[in-house]
Amino acid sequence: MRSSRWWLSAATAAVLLLPTACGDDKAGGTWEGGGAPASGPAPAASAPAGPSASPTPTGKPVHIRLLQGDGSTWGVGMPIIAYLSAKVTDAHAFAAAGQVTVDGQPAGGAWYFQRSAIYKGYPLEAHYRTEKYWPAHAKIHLDLAAKGQPAGKGLVFDNSLTLDMNTGAANITKVDGKTKRMTTTSDGKQVFQFPVSLGKASTPTFGGTKVVMEKDKVQRMTGPGYDLKVPWSVRITNSGEFLHSASWNGGNIGQRSTSHGCTNLNTNDAKKFFDFAQVGDVTVYTGTGGPTMPSWDGYGDWNVAWPTWQGGGALKTT
Structure with missing residues (x-):
């Protein structure tokens, strides 16, 4: 299933209008811990690097x-x-x-x-x-x-x-929606290969490259007809895609894609991946039937072509 964030930008908020989006219990406040993602350190304090060589402009x-x-x-x-x-x-x-x-x-x-x-x-x-x-x-x-x-x-x-x-380590996970398998390598060596169930046709999983954003031992996920506390949840989009344990979906994992957009894993596999993953790890999705993850929906930076990226996005840099 897919669980949404409260603090999305105006562009990101559009994702919440899709039928694949679900709610979570983190409305209000700042990002957990009052700053950085739960799995990362607090933001760096600003520290001057030295006096300016010329008078500081006013403004x-x-x-x-x-x-x-x-x-x-x-x-x-x-x-x-x-x-x-x-x-x-x-x-x-x-x-x-x-x-x-x-x-x-x-x-x-x-x-x-x-x-x-x-x-x-x-x-x-x-x-x-x-x-x-x-x-x-x-x-x-x-x-x-x-x-x-x-x-x-x-x-x-x-x-x-x-x-x-x-x-x-270079931890790279590749998820294939056609074979219903995910394969994880670390510094080029395979460490896991697990069966998965992805988003069903009406709520497809995003394709493209996503980056691990945070990890929650238990994540509340809500949506039409469900309200669950889901163990071993690894977030990969703002709008609520996770790799997580899905004991209720065991008969479909590795066979059919039936989720609300998340990557469903068997419980033991989900815990192994949860313990292994670090914030910033790469997950690459193919054959999901869904659109490519938007760059602003989390750390979707790698879905922007390099020549476009060099242009600077909302502000030109060249």
């Missing part, structure tokens, strides 16, 4: 906060995410200031901007990724020397940030 201050924190470890599909406290109108200075290295070498990635409703007062978010997934077991450094840089007419960034994060 309304725009503050930046990061999702990731120093020393955190993520899956190879996890973008760097920054949240902006105003709807900036010019991202050229931000993109130029945000330099990223991987193991000491230029990453060669790009920033992409989109609307956000994750944090109150931060209406815009910027994601950074490379053309391909991050390398496994890598050290990633961000130097975002934005303080004093213009953010559009009458706007100026008021802080600079640095970030040192890591990637773990």
Whole structure:
């Protein structure tokens, strides 16, 4: 089944109008724990990187906060995410200031901007990724020397940030809607192959590349005719797609797709995957019968073609 989020952007909220969407019990408040996803660290505190070499322009201050924190470890599909406290109108200075290295070498990635409703007062978010997934077991450094840089007419960034994060193993899960099987590899070696049941024809599972967002030992899922507490739930979209245990659907797992959009697993398999998965891991869905996951419905960054991504999204960077 599919369970929805309360804090979606205006674009994301459109997904909730689809018949595949269901509700959950997390309405109100901030993202669990008051900031970052339940499975990740708290957002990094803003810290100036040093005095500006030139006088700071005047204008309304725009503050930046990061999702990731120093020393955190993520899956190879996890973008760097920054949240902006105003709807900036010019991202050229931000993109130029945000330099990223991987193991000491230029990453060669790009920033992409989109609307956000994750944090109150931060209406815009910027994601950074490379053309391909991050390398496994890598050290990633961000130097975002934005303080004093213009953010559009009458706007100026008021802080600079640095970030040192890591990637773990390259955990890649491929889910095939035609064979009803999911296969998980870690650093190229197969670790799991499980039967699944995906979304039925009227509530199909999204295709495309999705990234693990959080893990819940028990997740409440509600919708027309059901209200369940579902164990071993791994979220992969804002709009409520999970890989989760589905003991009630055991006769169909591996045989037929009958869910409300989620990936149903046998209980033991779901627990194994839950214990294994890390936030930022990649899941790739084919043959689901559904549309491609929208890029803004979670961490769907990899569903945007690289030339399009380089254009910057809501704000041009070149």
